[in-house]
Amino acid sequence: MRRWLGIELIEVSVTEKTVSTLGGGLAILVLTAISTWALPAGGAACLITSMGASAVLLFGVPHGQLSQPWPVIAGHGISALIGVACAQLIDQPAIAAACAVGIAIGAMQQLKCIHPPGGATAFTAVMGGSAIHDLGFGFVLFPVLTNAVVMVLLAVLINYAFHWRRYPNAFHRVVHHPLPGSPPDDSLPTHEDIIAAIRSRDSFVDISEDELIELIELLRTHPGKAK
Template identity: 50%
Template structure:
């Protein structure tokens, strides 16, 4: 089961196309901001964990882990956790492990579990010098900003067909 009550082996072509369109528009919007609006700046917006968020938001929009609170809270809290461990644990392998494990615990405790959040925490530790230079601002740009762009795309695309309703709940 995929969280929407359907058998994953029998997803309709129509649902597949809506998932494709949503992911294309959502990731396209994040990429557009990264490569056009932030061109010539040190702004970083496009991170790998957003690809996994797109799978949830557009592939299984009814799933509990795809809801807005999980998307936004999961990315922002995990970003903060990742930056903390990147800054305070000198061994990268240990910082990475602590960041992901703690991000999972924090997301559980705050009811914001979003699996791509683990990757957001990990990116804060193993990311480029540009990512490290952001410090705690990483929680705002890219984590919050990118999640909000994906959320707007999910609200628009997932409510066009009568077969989809997003979100299932806000809290």
């Protein structure tokens, strides 16, 4: 049953949970203040749906591929653009919302910027009400892109204060330290090996190349615990 429900057994520390909780809350507080000040007619309340989801990823899973700057900024941006276009071109709200979310998913896959909260942004552009519709394509720049950039900057600053968190992943340098008697480094999978393996699944994998190699090395370091 656990396997079918997808229940993860790996437990993180209380410190990690606390950082995620406070970091995400602080980010939303700042974003809400900015949006309420600039868009007092209720737009902030609509936008929180997608930005709240982004906060979960950036502060709960900061090293995930879906949480990196390009997926966050481009994912929200292209989704907002598509959402506004669908809202203006399609009269039926339900059909417009369905088209907006569906096309946004395809566009994010094509541009390699898959960010699940982008679907909520596309949906908001269609169903967010007159406060959103009155902004037209200006909705893409503000509040969407502005808030996405602020969210990323906050994630960089907050996560950097903790040595085990590095956001974006480019700040996290994996240093390989082979143990005595361990297989040589050339036994590690190459970039081409990893790309070929992922492509063979024909499905998105939410883990970076460096993290995958690091996990392999950790398994070698703790073979008893890995069993």
